[in-house]
Amino acid sequence: MYRIRLDQFEGPLDLLLFFIKRDEINIYDIPISRITKEFLEYVNLIKVLDLEIAGDFILMASTLMHIKVRMLLPREIDEKGEEIDPRAELVQRLLEYKRYKEMSEELSFFESETRKLFWRGNFEHDEKEAPPEYEVLLKNVSVYDLAKVFKNILMKATKKEPVHEIKKMPVTIDEQIEYIMAKFESFNELHFLSIVTGMREKIRIVVTFIALLELVKMGRLGLRESSNFNDFVMYKLNNGTTV
Amino acid sequence: MEQLYNSVIEALIFASDEPLKPAEIIRAIHGIDGEDVEITPGDIDAAVELLNERYSLESHAFTIMRVAEGYLYSTRQQFAKYLGFLSSEKSKRRLSQAALETLAIVAYKQPITKPEVESLRGVNSDYTINTLLEKNLIAIAGRSETIGRPILYSTTEEFLRYFGLNKISDLPKPREIEEIMQDEDFLEQKRKLLMNAVEENLEKSMESSGEDAGTTE
Numbered sequence: 001m002y003r004i005r006l007d008q009f010e011g012p013l014d015l016l017l018f019f020i021k022r023d024e025i026n027i028y029d030i031p032i033s034r035i036t037k038e039f040l041e042y043v044n045l046i047k048v049l050d051l052e053i054a055g056d057f058i059l060m061a062s063t064l065m066h067i068k069v070r071m072l073l074p075r076e077i078d079e080k081g082e083e084i085d086p087r088a089e090l091v092q093r094l095l096e097y098k099r100y101k102e103m104s105e106e107l108s109f110f111e112s113e114t115r116k117l118f119w120r121g122n123f124e125h126d127e128k129e130a131p132p133e134y135e136v137l138l139k140n141v142s143v144y145d146l147a148k149v150f151k152n153i154l155m156k157a158t159k160k161e162p163v164h165e166i167k168k169m170p171v172t173i174d175e176q177i178e179y180i181m182a183k184f185e186s187f188n189e190l191h192f193l194s195i196v197t198g199m200r201e202k203i204r205i206v207v208t209f210i211a212l213l214e215l216v217k218m219g220r221l222g223l224r225e226s227s228n229f230n231d232f233v234m235y236k237l238n239n240g241t242t243v
Numbered sequence: 244m245e246q247l248y249n250s251v252i253e254a255l256i257f258a259s260d261e262p263l264k265p266a267e268i269i270r271a272i273h274g275i276d277g278e279d280v281e282i283t284p285g286d287i288d289a290a291v292e293l294l295n296e297r298y299s300l301e302s303h304a305f306t307i308m309r310v311a312e313g314y315l316y317s318t319r320q321q322f323a324k325y326l327g328f329l330s331s332e333k334s335k336r337r338l339s340q341a342a343l344e345t346l347a348i349v350a351y352k353q354p355i356t357k358p359e360v361e362s363l364r365g366v367n368s369d370y371t372i373n374t375l376l377e378k379n380l381i382a383i384a385g386r387s388e389t390i391g392r393p394i395l396y397s398t399t400e401e402f403l404r405y406f407g408l409n410k411i412s413d414l415p416k417p418r419e420i421e422e423i424m425q426d427e428d429f430l431e432q433k434r435k436l437l438m439n440a441v442e443e444n445l446e447k448s449m450e451s452s453g454e455d456a457g458t459t460e
């Protein structure tokens with residue numbers, strides 16, 4: 001089996017066209033069961049890779065399965081008494097898509113040719129205003145242009161400069177290390193809650209906690225569970241060993 | 244038309260940074276020299292032809308192009324690399340495959356609604372349509388009379404200018420479906436491209452598996 005880079009495909013129709021070309025399939029006689037199977041394999045791959053485009057592929061997969069089912073049923077008959085091929089509509093879509101795909105290649109050619117041209121330009125617009133006639137006033141201006149301008153004006157009118165305020169932290173980790181160690185002058189064990197109770201700012205509690213982690217890392221304090229599960233016990237260490 | 248007007252036309256086009264329509268040129272000449280001066284769009288086209296012949300004979304670096312049903316000065320293609328070296332405008336990215344596909348559909352089927360574009364492409368086209376609107380390559384042309392009155396899109400003058408086209412009918416005709424069917428190289432090029440990409444990927448995966456083996460040692 002070929003491996004395919006999925007971003008090469010602009011959509012499910014593109015992928016189907018690829019299968020048809022690769023396997024030299026007659027587009028008017030698509031082996032729907034085989035194509036459906038292969039298509040589903042790639043849909044599964046896409047689902048893993050890119051959810052955003054997967055939806056379109058899943059829709060096509062369900063179309064293919066629907067056709068597959070209709071192929072098994074007795075053919076419907078149109079008003080002329082001819083059998084309707086369940087694949088006909090899909091074939092039509094594929095061919096139509098192919099047409100525009102070809103035209104996009106033409107456009108791409110025009111694009112690269114025109115990119116080699118440098119237009120006269122680069123000066124400020126300084127055209128005399130046309131006499132104020134009614135028709136001229138509204139020349140090339142659609143109601144959508146007016147709506148767009150009006151929306152821009154409204155947006156500008158309500159837009160305020162965003163202001164960001166940064167407060168300096170009133171507390172440092174070093175300070176809190178000292179604070180904790182000062183508490184341990186007279187105790188060998190302390191509950192964490194007991195040293196943060198009474199702190200008013202949340203940030204101070206956070207920094208104290210970070211300071212505590214720092215002390216644990218340095219091997220000056222140890223931690224263990226407390227009987228109260230909302231708290232824990234800190235105990236003094238001496239070079240990593242219990243005092 | 245008097246000889247003098249060749250130079251007037253030259254001056255008017257030279258001073259314009261967007262495609263100058265023949266009607267504008269006539270308006271300027273009538274405004275100064277009176278309505279009775281006889282001048283037709285055909286005269287202007289002949290004058291432009293004459294000017295271009297002269298530029299070509301004298302090896303000038305520029306020429307007058309017919310774009311968006313107007314006239315605009317442009318440098319000749321062979322100087323593109325020098326100009327591109329200094330210009331940021333042209334070093335901008337080219338349009339994506341999705342954008343080109345969508346533009347092709349809008350160009351040939353305009354005015355067209357988004358659901359129609361999406362049904363032809365088989366993929367959601369919100370993002371692409373918005374990008375093209377932003378780039379001013381398509382514009383809202385009104386609303387369809389069908390249920391829900393969906394918005395209709397069509398191409399713009401900027402579209403003509405971007406692709407160097409004079410009018411939309413200058414685009415080549417899309418091929419008939421029967422013709423496409425007899426095509427031998429139906430998607431051949433794309434397949435080649437893909438195979439290259441596959442080979443690249445294979446090489447890459449071989450390389451990376453080689454690296455893995457190195458680290459486990």
